[in-house]
Amino acid sequence: MQQSKSAPIQIQWRMQYPPIQPKTWHRWTMKELTSGIADLTKAKGSEVLEFFLSRAFHLNLDRHTGWDLTELGSYADSGALGATIFRRGVAYRVGGSQDSLLKSGNYWIEFCQNVSLEKRDECFYVIDSGIPAELLPAWTREADAGVRFTPFESVKNMETVRKFTAEWLRLGRKKHWIIVGGGICSDTAAFAADLAGCSFELYPSTLLAMVDACVGGKTGVNFPPYGKNQLGTFAFPTEVTVCLQFLDTLADEEFRCGVAEAIKHAILARDAAKLSKLAKSSASANRAAISEMLVELISVKSTVVEIDPDERGQRATLNLGHTLAHALESLAANNGSGEADQIRHGYAVALGLAFVTKVSMSGFGLHKETGVQILSALKSSGCILSSVKLRKGLALKGDDDLIKAWPRISALTTQDKKSQGGLSEWVVLTRNGEILRGKLGSWTNQVSSELLADAWKWLITWIDGTDHQL
Numbered sequence: 223m224q225q226s227k228s229a230p231i232q233i234q235w236r237m238q239y240p241p242i243q244p245k246t247w248h249r250w251t252m253k254e255l256t257s258g259i260a261d262l263t264k265a266k267g268s269e270v271l272e273f274f275l276s277r278a279f280h281l282n283l284d285r286h287t288g289w290d291l292t293e294l295g296s297y298a299d300s301g302a303l304g305a306t307i308f309r310r311g312v313a314y315r316v317g318g319s320q321d322s323l324l325k326s327g328n329y330w331i332e333f334c335q336n337v338s339l340e341k342r343d344e345c346f347y348v349i350d351s352g353i354p355a356e357l358l359p360a361w362t363r364e365a366d367a368g369v370r371f372t373p374f375e376s377v378k379n380m381e382t383v384r385k386f387t388a389e390w391l392r393l394g395r396k397k398h399w400i401i402v403g404g405g406i407c408s409d410t411a412a413f414a415a416d417l418a419g420c421s422f423e424l425y426p427s428t429l430l431a432m433v434d435a436c437v438g439g440k441t442g443v444n445f446p447p448y449g450k451n452q453l454g455t456f457a458f459p460t461e462v463t464v465c466l467q468f469l470d471t472l473a474d475e476e477f478r479c480g481v482a483e484a485i486k487h488a489i490l491a492r493d494a495a496k497l498s499k500l501a502k503s504s505a506s507a508n509r510a511a512i513s514e515m516l517v518e519l520i521s522v523k524s525t526v527v528e529i530d531p532d533e534r535g536q537r538a539t540l541n542l543g544h545t546l547a548h549a550l551e552s553l554a555a556n557n558g559s560g561e562a563d564q565i566r567h568g569y570a571v572a573l574g575l576a577f578v579t580k581v582s583m584s585g586f587g588l589h590k591e592t593g594v595q596i597l598s599a600l601k602s603s604g605c606i607l608s609s610v611k612l613r614k615g616l617a618l619k620g621d622d623d624l625i626k627a628w629p630r631i632s633a634l635t636t637q638d639k640k641s642q643g644g645l646s647e648w649v650v651l652t653r654n655g656e657i658l659r660g661k662l663g664s665w666t667n668q669v670s671s672e673l674l675a676d677a678w679k680w681l682i683t684w685i686d687g688t689d690h691q692l
């Protein structure tokens with residue numbers, strides 16, 4: 223195997239459970255359970271879990287509210303599982319106080335040129351079926367290796383987690399999972415592995431998974447209609463192997479989705495040279511040029527993750543552009559947009575980055591030159607959807623146009639994990655392009671609804687335009 227020259231990156235992590243100490247408690251009652259579930263005594267565990275989660279979202283419980291399950295008798299177990307995965311984990315207690323756990327470790331991200339996978343009998347494999355057969359050994363298609371998975375946002379859900387778990391049980395509860403795939407596959411399978419109490423390692427097979435999803439220990443699935451990645455855990459892989467050959471077979475549009483997250487990293491690093499290099503390499507779909515930047519791009523994220531692994535503060539900066547992105551993805555899912563028409567995460571992020579750049583220029587003094595640099599890089603990278611494609615992706619019908627969709631999109635931004643007290647919180651840029659610190663040192667800020675609505679109007683004109691009317 224030809225080795226790439228990129229030096230491996232070591233990531234140190236530490237994790238506390240619960241990730242955040244509660245400020246208040248929600249006391250769950252049997253009355254709540256019996257009025258929410260028609261025949262509680264006959265309900266399956268998955269239904270009870272679903273009830274806890276739906277109700278918690280409905281009540282808009284946040285990460286600072288613990289779950290008091292003391293009154294629930296035998297149903298407390300489902301409640302405890304719900305608390306463990308709700309918004310990546312909140313505190314719970316049954317009677318006394320909950321023990322807190324502190325874990326730490328480290329893992330390496332290694333780089334190699336060619337894909338090389340060996341069959342290890344002690345491992346359970348989850349393989350993204352979008353990877354062309356010629357890249358993988360024949361044994362990966364044998365039924366005893368594990369599962370093959372066709373990734374769509376619409377199946378990034380608890381049902382798929384249950385299917386993976388059922389196969390894992392059928393194949394003898396192997397203690398280590400090897401996950402080969404793009405971001406949907408790795409988020410879902412790593413979540414399932416963690417819930418099964420297993421360790422896992424990752425072979426990211428898309429640019430987005432290499433630059434972003436394999437770094438930082440976030441696992442999880444969507445929970446419609448309550449939004450993207452709302453259920454999950456913090457769990458770190460034992461190792462990550464980035465095989466650059468995977469990029470050769472990636473469709474150009476998937477490649478650009480990865481570029482969008484890479485652009486986010488270049489903005490966070492305030493690296494104008496990297497921004498324009500990324501835009502040029504993306505426009506020509508130049509895999510080699512981006513491969514050379516991978517180590518630096520990954521390091522932008524890994525540095526933040528090491529400082530704040532369980533998102534109590536600075537990690538929120540990695541959500542730059544994601545408040546709008548997640549709302550667009552949720553609206554597409556809620557409108558029942560078809561699998562092929564859905565808005566890919568990377569394209570939603572690109573729109574979110576342009577949006578937040580405009581918000582930062584109009585409301586927070588981001589310097590015009592820096593704003594235009596970011597917008598030009600986004601536009602010329604080819605990551606910005608046209609209004610026709612955006613409308614189709616959002617599954618807007620009849621005379622329901624993009625302008626009219628804003629109230630629904632805006633409502634969904636308050637469901638994002640960063641939202642507090644019903645008002646959406648945004649990661650925005652200061653005059654110099656740094657992340658603006660909010661009240662009490664937080665990394666997010668509230669933005670007025672007028673400013674947001676204006677930025678949306680601007681965005682849907684800008685995406686089809688040829689200049690940067692500001």
Ligand SMILES: NC(=O)c1ccc[n+]([C@@H]2O[C@H](COP(=O)([O-])OP(=O)(O)OC[C@H]3O[C@@H](n4cnc5c(N)ncnc54)[C@H](O)[C@@H]3O)[C@@H](O)[C@H]2O)c1
Nearest residue numbers: 352353404405406407427428430434435440468471472567
């Ligand atoms: N955990 C995290 O920190 C994190 C960070 C960023 C994004 N994400 C998540 O990642 C997901 C998006 O991931 P994605 O962009 O990789 O999309 P994806 O997982 O949908 O993969 C894109 C497509 O490429 C196919 N594919 C995979 N490898 C291939 C290869 N080598 N050659 C050809 N085709 C291949 C897949 O089958 C799929 O059809 C979103 O759900 C997002 O929320 C997670």
Ligand SMILES: [Zn+2]
Nearest residue numbers: 483544567571
């Ligand atoms: Zn993302």
